[in-house]
Amino acid sequence: MVAPSPPPPLHWRALPADRGHTFGTIEPAPEQYTDAEEAVRRLQVLLAQTAAT
DSSP: OOOOOOOOSSSBOSSOOOSSOOTTOBOOOHHHHHHHHHHHHHHHHHHHHHHHO
């Protein structure tokens, strides 16, 4: 028996899938890209503040 693969950390993918497996991911809505970019910006600020202390 083959063990099931773990779910992807993100449910959406950044690039379109031309061929092959997508592992259950979907293309995100534009708002989701905006939310992800904002989260990365906040994380960058937090990490910079943590490194400075």
